[in-house]
Amino acid sequence: MNTPAALIDFLNTPLIIGSKTIQNRMALAPMAGIGHTALRQVIASFGGHGLLFTGMVSAKAVPQENPNVSTVFTWQPESLNHTVCQIFGGDPKSMAMAARRIESEGFWGVDLNFGCAVAAICKRGAGAALLKTPGLAVEIVSAVRESISCPLFVKYRTGWQDNPDLAVAMGQAFENAGADALTFHPRVAPDRRSRAPKWDIIGQVKQAVGIPVFGNGNLFQPEDGLKMVTLTGCDGLSLGRMAAARPWIFAQWTQGVTPDRHIYHDTAMQMADVLAQYHDDVTAVKLFKKWAPYFCANFKFSQSILKQLMKANTIDQLKNKLHERLNVPPEILTVPNINLFV
Numbered sequence: 001m002n003t004p005a006a007l008i009d010f011l012n013t014p015l016i017i018g019s020k021t022i023q024n025r026m027a028l029a030p031m032a033g034i035g036h037t038a039l040r041q042v043i044a045s046f047g048g049h050g051l052l053f054t055g056m057v058s059a060k061a062v063p064q065e066n067p068n069v070s071t072v073f074t075w076q077p078e079s080l081n082h083t084v085c086q087i088f089g090g091d092p093k094s095m096a097m098a099a100r101r102i103e104s105e106g107f108w109g110v111d112l113n114f115g116c117a118v119a120a121i122c123k124r125g126a127g128a129a130l131l132k133t134p135g136l137a138v139e140i141v142s143a144v145r146e147s148i149s150c151p152l153f154v155k156y157r158t159g160w161q162d163n164p165d166l167a168v169a170m171g172q173a174f175e176n177a178g179a180d181a182l183t184f185h186p187r188v189a190p191d192r193r194s195r196a197p198k199w200d201i202i203g204q205v206k207q208a209v210g211i212p213v214f215g216n217g218n219l220f221q222p223e224d225g226l227k228m229v230t231l232t233g234c235d236g237l238s239l240g241r242m243a244a245a246r247p248w249i250f251a252q253w254t255q256g257v258t259p260d261r262h263i264y265h266d267t268a269m270q271m272a273d274v275l276a277q278y279h280d281d282v283t284a285v286k287l288f289k290k291w292a293p294y295f296c297a298n299f300k301f302s303q304s305i306l307k308q309l310m311k312a313n314t315i316d317q318l319k320n321k322l323h324e325r326l327n328v329p330p331e332i333l334t335v336p337n338i339n340l341f342v
């Protein structure tokens with residue numbers, strides 16, 4: 001599908017965020033478990049990305065983390081100038097300390113997770129739980145702001161009730177506390193990803209703040225990107241699951257690159273190789289299998305291809321199966337099989 005020229009123009013318009021400027025407005029959304037160094041490296045090999053966000057990392061752990069051993073707090077040195085590290089936690093002091101380490105490592109920016117609705121995170125008073133204690137959320141933004149000078153993002157969602165006014169008030173409070181940009185995911189917390197996001201609330205947040213707002217949620221086709229920008233006036237786009245399914249989507253949307261039919265086979269092989277470069281065989285296979293549902297959602301026979309990949313026990317077996325199923329390009333769905341996009 002061709003990318004509309006208006007979307008290419010919009011995405012290639014520089015944007016000032018705090019003390020820095022990005023040359024393109026398309027970001028990889030944070031995704032724990034799949035937004036790791038390997039996926040970010042595969043995305044970067046195609047180009048076209050503005051910022052790439054890491055999956056969330058525990059703020060309590062960050063000060064002691066060893067990037068040579070950690071599977072989450074790790075990066076390629078050459079990626080630091082476009083990578084934002086996301087942290088979660090419920091305590092201003094530890095969030096500020098983590099942010100300081102992230103800045104000192106040379107990341108482009110820091111992102112605060114106020115949107116994760118997973119019980120294990122909310123139980124600790126972190127992620128979306130902070131939207132129930134707005135005073136504390138704002139305190140965290142202020143404490144982190146005081147501790148770093150690099151750009152500070154807050155990623156949050158509508159909240160626990162379907163109340164756009166609260167979402168707007170939160171956005172304003174985060175801006176006043178020193179956030180440089182917001183990524184807004186317009187779903188209420190218990191919804192997870194099962195219901196359609198209400199994009200119009202992105203527009204309401206955008207109208208109410210002076211800092212850039214990245215819109216997020218259900219961006220699948222280039223037309224969706226243009227529609228979100230037109231409908232909401234948002235300043236940038238944040239893509240999660242589609243970027244996992246099609247890591248070349250940044251090049252496609254920002255440069256109008258048309259992928260060739262072999263890109264699915266070649267990208268899956270590349271992912272297997274990059275994972276094997278960073279991890280032992282067992283971990284590499286485990287991480288590939290976490291990514292596989294999003295990738296296989298591209299195919300008409302997604303379930304059958306996925307089932308076969310899931311049987312592999314080593315990276316070599318995985319690559320043999322990938323070759324068997326994808327060497328002759330399979331039939332591709334225009335919109336990926338949403339049932340695999342959990």
Ligand SMILES: Cc1cc2nc3c(=O)[nH]c(=O)nc-3n(C[C@H](O)[C@H](O)[C@H](O)COP(=O)(O)O)c2cc1C
Binds near residue numbers: 342
């Ligand atoms: C596997 C997975 C892991 C995620 N992990 C995080 C996370 O660590 N931090 C966060 O803020 N959002 C996380 N999200 C939510 C995404 O950033 C994004 O808000 C959501 O997927 C909607 O965007 P999309 O429709 O483009 O996928 C995760 C989503 C998925 C699918």
